[in-house]
Amino acid sequence: MTLxxxxxxxxxxxxxxxxxxIGTHAPRAEHGAGALFAELFEHVQDSHDMEIPxxxxxHLPQFPPIEIAGLSIDLSIxxxxxxxxxxxxxxxxxxxxxxxxxxxxxVPHGLxxxxxxxxxxxxxxxxxxxxxxxGIRYLPYLLTTFFFILIMNLLGLVPxxxxxxxNVSVTGGLAAIAFVMIQVSAIRAQGLGHYLAHFTGGVxxxxxxxxxxxxxxxxxxxxxxxxIRLFANMTGGHLVLVSMIGLVFLFKSYAVGxxxxxxLVALNFLEILxxxxxxxxxxxxxAIFMGFGILAGSHETHGEQDH
Amino acid sequence: xxxxxxxxxxxxxxxxxxxIGAGFGIGKLAAAAMEAxxxxxxxxxxxxxxxxxxxxxxxxxxxxxxxxCILLALK
Numbered sequence: 001m002t003l004x005x006x007x008x009x010x011x012x013x014x015x016x017x018x019x020x021x022i023g024t025h026a027p028r029a030e031h032g033a034g035a036l037f038a039e040l041f042e043h044v045q046d047s048h049d050m051e052i053p054x055x056x057x058x059h060l061p062q063f064p065p066i067e068i069a070g071l072s073i074d075l076s077i078x079x080x081x082x083x084x085x086x087x088x089x090x091x092x093x094x095x096x097x098x099x100x101x102x103x104x105x106x107v108p109h110g111l112x113x114x115x116x117x118x119x120x121x122x123x124x125x126x127x128x129x130x131x132x133x134x135g136i137r138y139l140p141y142l143l144t145t146f147f148f149i150l151i152m153n154l155l156g157l158v159p160x161x162x163x164x165x166x167n168v169s170v171t172g173g174l175a176a177i178a179f180v181m182i183q184v185s186a187i188r189a190q191g192l193g194h195y196l197a198h199f200t201g202g203v204x205x206x207x208x209x210x211x212x213x214x215x216x217x218x219x220x221x222x223x224x225x226x227x228i229r230l231f232a233n234m235t236g237g238h239l240v241l242v243s244m245i246g247l248v249f250l251f252k253s254y255a256v257g258x259x260x261x262x263x264l265v266a267l268n269f270l271e272i273l274x275x276x277x278x279x280x281x282x283x284x285x286x287a288i289f290m291g292f293g294i295l296a297g298s299h300e301t302h303g304e305q306d307h
Numbered sequence: 308x309x310x311x312x313x314x315x316x317x318x319x320x321x322x323x324x325x326x327i328g329a330g331f332g333i334g335k336l337a338a339a340a341m342e343a344x345x346x347x348x349x350x351x352x353x354x355x356x357x358x359x360x361x362x363x364x365x366x367x368x369x370x371x372x373x374x375x376c377i378l379l380a381l382k
Contacts, residue, residue, distance in 0.1 A: 125356070225367040232370045281363045288360065 040246050044238045046080045046167055053160055084164040087151040095147070122146055126284050130291035134189070138290060141181055145174065146283040153234060153275030157268065165278075166234040168227065175227035178286045182222070186293025198296070222289050226282060233278050237271050318380035322373060329369035333362050 050058045060082065065072040094115065101112035108116045122143055127135045149165060156163025164170045187195045199215045200208050244264050248257045340358035344351035 129356075225364075225371070228370045228374060229363065229367050232373065233366075277359070281359065284356075284360060285363060 040242045043162070044166065044235065044242055046078045048076065048078055050079050050082060051160055079162050080164040080167045080170060083152065083155055083162050084170060087148060087155055087164060090151050091144075091147050094151075118146070119143060122283065126280075126287050130284070130287040131185075131294050132291070134294060135287070135291065138181065138185060138287075142283050142287055145178070145286065146279050149174065149230070149282055150275065150279035153279060154272070156234065156238060157271055157275065163234050163238070165230055166238055168231045171227045171231040174230070174282070175223035178226055178282075178289075179220070179223040181286065182289045182293060183219070185290045186296070189294040190296060195293075222285075226285060230278055230282055233274060237267075237274055241267055241271070314379050318376045321376040321379065325369055325372040325376065329365060332365045336361055336365065 048060050048062055050060055052058055060077045060079070062076040063074075065074045067073075094111070098112045098115035101110060102108050102116060123136065123139055127139050127142055131138065152165045152170070153163055155161045156166060186198075190198070199212050203211050241264065244260050244267065248260050336358060340354050344354045347354075
């Protein structure tokens with residue numbers, strides 16, 4: 001069993017350091033099992049190497065880090081970056097194809113019908129109940145987020161694939177966009193003065209030195225939770241799959257293999273479910289957080305929507 | 308040596324306690340949601356939606372704790 005071929009090539013992989021650390025710690029613990037898990041963990045983490053069917057291993061281009069204000073930023077193209085681009089291209093292609101097929105005929109059919117079902121679901125179940133009828137203005141953002149995360153999640157389940165959402169930098173970027181959208185929608189609905197007045201939380205004036213920092217912290221915890229939730233769910237699911245596969249090689253027995261493959265099939269179906277649920281949760285929570293700001297702005301007019 | 312060992316112990320215990328808490332919380336939540344949609348099947352959709360949201364929020368708090376455990380195990 002010579003599965004010990006791949007050491008960790010990338011010293012400077014900045015993202016997903018947690019998993020990399022687990023992988024590099026493992027060989028020290030026990031020789032055979034540790035090296036095996038290190039090899040398997042390589043498929044979960046980000047790397048400068050990509051495995052492509054029929055081509056074998058491809059080393060992706062690596063650029064020297066750029067120094068900006070004392071920070072060294074590594075902009076080299078890694079596996080997750082490639083899958084991010086694949087997801088973006090697929091999203092564009094699918095959306096354009098669906099829109100074109102729906103424009104041609106009055107009754108939706110095929111791909112256009114499939115996409116329309118999800119679009120209508122996001123509009124009627126996510127956007128309008130949480131943000132009111134004015135929330136339709138932000139529907140394009142919600143739909144883009146939903147489909148982008150969904151495609152990235154599902155790409156991780158394809159053989160040779162890797163899900164870019166299993167990278168804390170990617171989810172951090174998505175959460176940063178969500179943060180901007182939450183604040184912009186709140187300011188737009190309430191006006192800047194009302195938005196700033198909200199930081200005091202309506203407490204007596206002498207409590208404002210305590211209240212304002214708490215409210216500002218509260219602004220940042222929501223996107224941070226979004227970021228960590230998506231990252232942990234995707235990475236956690238992949239680690240479970242990797243560990244199950246690792247059991248086969250660890251025990252080297254047919255009985256364990258049969259049982260494990262059965263479990264793996266079930267877990268893969270669970271992962272498909274998780275891919276959809278996490279895309280839904282991210283979109284839903286973004287809509288709810290945006291809805292807090294939007295509905296606070298129209299509190300006087302639609303009082304019954306607030307509860 | 309002892310301090311590193313205790314760190315690993317704390318990380319393991321922390322993860323275990325976190326998962327117990329999260330499992331208990333989500334279990335109670337699911338039980339209440341099932342009961343509610345059993346009593347009033349016509350609002351089952353709304354109950355399911357708010358159940359998923361609450362489960363996600365509980366899960367978020369759990370992940371914060373688990374990240375702390377991972378940091379303990381790595382430092």
